[in-house]
Amino acid sequence: MSVRGEHDARCRLKVAASGVLLGLCGLLSACALPFRAPISIRLPAGSPSAEAETADLRMRIVALTDEEAQLELFRANLRLAGLLPLHLEMTNRGNAAIQLHRARVEAQDERGDRLIVRTPERALRQLLDYYDVTAYRIASRKELEQAFAALAFAFKPALAPGETRRGLLFLALPGEPGPRHLPMALTLTFTSLRRERSSDAFSLTLRLTIR
Numbered sequence: 001m002s003v004r005g006e007h008d009a010r011c012r013l014k015v016a017a018s019g020v021l022l023g024l025c026g027l028l029s030a031c032a033l034p035f036r037a038p039i040s041i042r043l044p045a046g047s048p049s050a051e052a053e054t055a056d057l058r059m060r061i062v063a064l065t066d067e068e069a070q071l072e073l074f075r076a077n078l079r080l081a082g083l084l085p086l087h088l089e090m091t092n093r094g095n096a097a098i099q100l101h102r103a104r105v106e107a108q109d110e111r112g113d114r115l116i117v118r119t120p121e122r123a124l125r126q127l128l129d130y131y132d133v134t135a136y137r138i139a140s141r142k143e144l145e146q147a148f149a150a151l152a153f154a155f156k157p158a159l160a161p162g163e164t165r166r167g168l169l170f171l172a173l174p175g176e177p178g179p180r181h182l183p184m185a186l187t188l189t190f191t192s193l194r195r196e197r198s199s200d201a202f203s204l205t206l207r208l209t210i211r
Helices: 003-026 067-074 120-131 138-151
Strands: 049-053 057-063 083-092 104-109 114-118 164-172 185-195 201-209
Touching: 057 185, 057 201, 083 120, 114 120, 120 138, 120 164
Parallel strands: none
Antiparallel strands: 049 057, 049 201, 057 083, 083 164, 104 114, 104 185, 114 164, 185 201
């Protein structure tokens, strides 16, 4: 069997196993959601990463492409649901705070196809839709939404001098619902960044080789 065939077979097994779990869950009227948001993120060694910096701002991004790690962390395969989680780290090495609340993140693959950044709430909804989860406690969903929001990179408040901030970005992979191939490379540009007491915006671009 080819490498791609083995991968597709593993994907089908994971979907089947998840389907059994979610099917059992659907039989219960007060079932908790099968997913979770981990308290901390373990980044597998060798994960694709990229760095970029200005005189006072340093960024590092790591793509969580390992499907086994995704299953361990979230109890779900985000790639099958069309999502690519990125771990973002920003460090302010300057003397002025950096405003992030107006920042825009533009992402595209090696073919120029755009990848949309999903809010944590929208990313969770995409997981629920893909796995066809319909039976759960409302309180469980609210709790998980809050956990996903806490896990995501926070663009508020401003990044203080000397501060390092970490969190996840969720990218929607292009294509139809179902298993999707990862891009070979990503270009991420953060625009509309501003230093405190300055009206001049600046941008920073990271180029990430995935495979």
